Amino acid sequence: MRARYAKAVAHTWRRGDAADLTSDPLELVRYACLAASSHNTQPWSFELDRDVVLIRPDFSRRCPAVDPDDHHLYASLGCAAENLVVAAQASGRSAEVSYDPASTGVRIALGEDGPSGSPLFEAMFARQCTRTVYDGRALSPSELRALESLPQEEGVSLLLLRSEQQKRAVTDFVLEGNRVQFADPAWAAELRAWIRFDARTAERTGDGLYGPVMGNPDVPPWFGRLVMKMSFSADAQNRTDHRNIDSSGAIAVIHSAGNDPQHWISAGRCYERLALQAAALDLRTAFINQPVEVSHLRAQLAQYLGIGNRRPDLVIRIGHAPLGVRSLRRPPAEVLVAGRPEHVP
Ligand SMILES: Cc1cc2nc3c(=O)[nH]c(=O)nc-3n(C[C@H](O)[C@H](O)[C@H](O)COP(=O)(O)O)c2cc1C
CATH class of the missing domain: 3.40.109.10 (NADH Oxidase)
Incomplete structure (x- = not known):
């Protein structure tokens, strides 16, 4: 793998501190974007408000041949929403997810009374689709x-x-x-x-x-x-x-x-x-x-x-298998549609 690619991977998948979410709301978007998406199309855009995040479908990234009804596109939005919930909970915030019929996207209401962490936060930086041969062992x-x-x-x-x-x-x-x-x-x-x-x-x-x-x-x-x-x-x-x-x-x-x-x-x-x-x-x-x-x-x-x-x-x-080569993501600022709030308390 080229050294520059390895550097881009390290930057994309850097393990942030959940506490950073309070000072930099773009981190929340970055964690959401580490989620899986069909063909790595990342078919989403984010609107950030003080207490609400809207994840909208980006239909310019549709794959009509493999996904004619947009099933995978919407499933990809769900993947991003789940990462966002895990990241929010890791920073002590609650995250209430609902379907937003107007945008056919996901609405996530953030609150201050969340759990004190999330056991899956670390896993966000380890998850990947590993397409190699596994070692044949059954699951315990x-x-x-x-x-x-x-x-x-x-x-x-x-x-x-x-x-x-x-x-x-x-x-x-x-x-x-x-x-x-x-x-x-x-x-x-x-x-x-x-x-x-x-x-x-x-x-x-x-x-x-x-x-x-x-x-x-x-x-x-x-x-x-x-x-x-x-x-x-x-x-x-x-x-x-x-x-x-x-x-x-x-x-x-x-x-x-x-x-x-x-x-x-x-x-x-x-x-x-x-x-x-x-x-x-x-x-x-x-x-x-x-x-x-x-x-x-x-x-x-x-x-x-x-x-x-x-x-x-x-x-x-x-x-069971070793980790494989990682995929990249677009920068969070590129998928943000509305203005970036100064500070999410
Ligand atoms: C709804 C959905 C469908 C997918 N379908 C396939 C698939 O059929 N074959 C495959 O190899 N990967 C599939 N992927 C995995 C994506 O290609 C993968 O998430 C993307 O390339 C990013 O890589 P990462 O998950 O390793 O970070 C799918 C992902 C999603 C969310």
Whole structure:
């Protein structure tokens, strides 16, 4: 990895002090932006008021091919909201989250009477989507208990699949999803547009999928596009996904009772909470969302899981592995739409 990229990573992921939130409200936005987002699009903007933060969808960052109904876009807002809640609580503030119908975003009311800290604050700097092979170990009973006992948002549930038979079934859905997606030129073009083949481009944009984060070398963009043209195939991706799922200790499925932005945001919050708890346990997570992105597979997955009309929102593999290369973020000032308040007491 280039030295400059390593410096940008260190800056993006620097561990701040929760106390800084009282003197610099932009820190709250920075922590929120460390959350996961689909293709690292960071499809959000923030409006900061004294006691209220509004996280709005940024539709200029939509991914209509992979995410035609904006499910992932709203789930990403939920991820950012959850990080913001954790950061606020770490600084002793309460954070009341609600859906804002006017903006179809998230409203977070901050109060002075919060808990005295948050056990997941540290995990915000450790969480990442780790797309490497894991070590094949099952999750221990205490790890499973810690994940299963996480509180879920209203209407949202978490299923943890652990048997070899369940892993094989999910693998089959993922492989079929790859076949469908790789056959769609619009899907491939959209993915290519969010790939950052070299560190210079990744640093300049502060978003997207940097090659080494995805397990590929840093190469000049022209060369990356050429290699992609020649070697991009469902078969190659299937071999990778097969091996990766096989090496994971468990698969989480987040599903919800409703199929609307409010529930998608809640599902995103539950994912981020799960990923933070996993990171706190030194567990790695990575999405394998193909079965929920291809609509006919989503229906088949719901049937396989026996969850009736509920929507399977997100599929995540979990296991043990070293941390991988980190992704970057845009600077907080770039995602702030309203004026920066002088001071949040
Ligand atoms: C709703 C949602 C869907 C995602 N889907 C996928 C996916 O299908 N495959 C994948 O590898 N990563 C997926 N991601 C992970 C993002 O690419 C990742 O969060 C982003 O690149 C930032 O990296 P980080 O989470 O490691 O900081 C998804 C993230 C979100 C929030």
